[in-house]
Amino acid sequence: MDDDTKTPINRGLIVGSVMLATLMQAIDTTIANVALPEMQGSLSATQDQAAWVLTSYIVAAAIMTPVTGWLAGALGRRRLLIIAVAGFTAASILCGIATGIGEMVLFRVLQGIFGAALVPISQSILLDIFPREKHGQAMALWGMGIMVGPILGPPLGGWLTEFYSWRWVFLINVPVGALALMGILASVPKDKTTSRPLDWTGLALLALGIGGLQLFLDRGQGLDWFGSVEIQIEAAIAFLGIYLYALHWRSKSQSRNGVLLDLGLWRNRNFAVATLLIFVVGIVLFSTLALLPPYLSQLMHYPVLDIGLLLAPRGIGTMFGMMLVGRLIGRIDARWPILVGMLLTAGSLHFMTQFGLQVSRFDVAWIGVMQGLGLGLVFVPISSVAYATLPAIQRTEAASLFSLVRNIGSSVGISVVMTLLARSTQINHAEIAARVPAFGVESGFLPAAWDLSTSAGMMAVNNEITRQALVISYVNDFWLLMILTIGAIPLVYLLKADGKAAANTVPAIDH
Numbered sequence: 001m002d003d004d005t006k007t008p009i010n011r012g013l014i015v016g017s018v019m020l021a022t023l024m025q026a027i028d029t030t031i032a033n034v035a036l037p038e039m040q041g042s043l044s045a046t047q048d049q050a051a052w053v054l055t056s057y058i059v060a061a062a063i064m065t066p067v068t069g070w071l072a073g074a075l076g077r078r079r080l081l082i083i084a085v086a087g088f089t090a091a092s093i094l095c096g097i098a099t100g101i102g103e104m105v106l107f108r109v110l111q112g113i114f115g116a117a118l119v120p121i122s123q124s125i126l127l128d129i130f131p132r133e134k135h136g137q138a139m140a141l142w143g144m145g146i147m148v149g150p151i152l153g154p155p156l157g158g159w160l161t162e163f164y165s166w167r168w169v170f171l172i173n174v175p176v177g178a179l180a181l182m183g184i185l186a187s188v189p190k191d192k193t194t195s196r197p198l199d200w201t202g203l204a205l206l207a208l209g210i211g212g213l214q215l216f217l218d219r220g221q222g223l224d225w226f227g228s229v230e231i232q233i234e235a236a237i238a239f240l241g242i243y244l245y246a247l248h249w250r251s252k253s254q255s256r257n258g259v260l261l262d263l264g265l266w267r268n269r270n271f272a273v274a275t276l277l278i279f280v281v282g283i284v285l286f287s288t289l290a291l292l293p294p295y296l297s298q299l300m301h302y303p304v305l306d307i308g309l310l311l312a313p314r315g316i317g318t319m320f321g322m323m324l325v326g327r328l329i330g331r332i333d334a335r336w337p338i339l340v341g342m343l344l345t346a347g348s349l350h351f352m353t354q355f356g357l358q359v360s361r362f363d364v365a366w367i368g369v370m371q372g373l374g375l376g377l378v379f380v381p382i383s384s385v386a387y388a389t390l391p392a393i394q395r396t397e398a399a400s401l402f403s404l405v406r407n408i409g410s411s412v413g414i415s416v417v418m419t420l421l422a423r424s425t426q427i428n429h430a431e432i433a434a435r436v437p438a439f440g441v442e443s444g445f446l447p448a449a450w451d452l453s454t455s456a457g458m459m460a461v462n463n464e465i466t467r468q469a470l471v472i473s474y475v476n477d478f479w480l481l482m483i484l485t486i487g488a489i490p491l492v493y494l495l496k497a498d499g500k501a502a503a504n505t506v507p508a509i510d511h
Helices: 011-028 036-042 047-075 077-096 101-115 118-129 132-163 173-187 200-219 229-252 263-267 269-299 304-328 335-352 361-388 392-439 455-494 500-504
Strands: none
Touching (some): 011 077, 011 118, 011 173, 036 047, 047 077, 047 101, 047 200, 077 101, 077 118, 077 173, 118 132, 132 269, 132 304, 132 361, 200 392, 263 269, 263 392, 269 335, 269 392, 335 455
């Protein structure tokens, strides 16, 4: 598989099997969100306990992602992929039959542990089975699962929960995992293993740092951030863990055994810039996915299935963008589709800043197509250029770091926009309410039902103020995401990408 001139006999089967495994893991990052209220009631859990169903999976996957490179060397990528798919499928069955919240959290941890390796390993395998001039097509295929999966998760989860049971949110993985496992066993060739010892010190420091950071980001809004002792402790653990790992890496990077995750990969300019760009893509993709469903539900009063249908065009736009750029990436400078994609994404966010209480379904749909198209155009060339100047032996470890940064970006984005949404709503509510007495019923500006001298009128006015304050807060979040996207555009010019030349050049990294 290291020789790009050889064509694997079952390349199509490998692609299909790896894509199924990737899609299964990507969908599970969001599919359980809409089923959470049903789970809470069925498992007799409090709201805080139910939130751990999501948090436990995210934290476990984040901690295990950096270990993927070492595991791939110790077990071989084929064996690790088989274990990951089988373990993820088995953990999904356990989640589907859980009878208590404690069991559910434990099984979600197992899902995260096994699922962490699926994305970087699948990406590494696809890069190896395609020649370098077709890496753009390989990343387009892989990116469809990564980008479309989180978009499909909420509508699929809502449909399964409404018409069947929340348990099918997890049990749906069983046939998909079984098909992926059979395909992998039949097609993915065996590869060599390495005997590098595990960096236990690095693993402990990264586990503390990344685990603390994910808990800090996931639970901060609910616990009032630094007003909570728990959040203060998690922030301190995150900082110390990451800082001490950086010192550990610096002292051990020249040793024969090496470290768990090589931060020296960021000395490669293409990989470093691509990592920054994918961090921004992670923020924008998952932040908009976190904002749109509650916007359509709370303000527009759309049912779950309608929300899923309105989000589906984003996935269609993403797939079209990836298929298009997959065919162009070897023929044109890879920076052009990235630039166009960033501009389309920024433009879609600008249109979203025009949203109000009367936004039409058509507007939500076509803006979603535009945003999906932009993200699709960006994701493939970034993923391709990131590895274009890395030697093949470093791809698995680089894919682990790349996936980790994207996941951290998504966590940071969701935490920031949700915090700003909550706090901005309070501020906007107070400012609007302070001006309401100047527009009393007697002035003719307010309907008679909003008579401030009655309790019913006061309640009606307060509800409307809350709605308007919430709209303004959503718009402010969309503005922030638009500015972030525009601010990241200059990074494109730092990439070394010159069409085929960039794709075919693989110099060694200077460590």
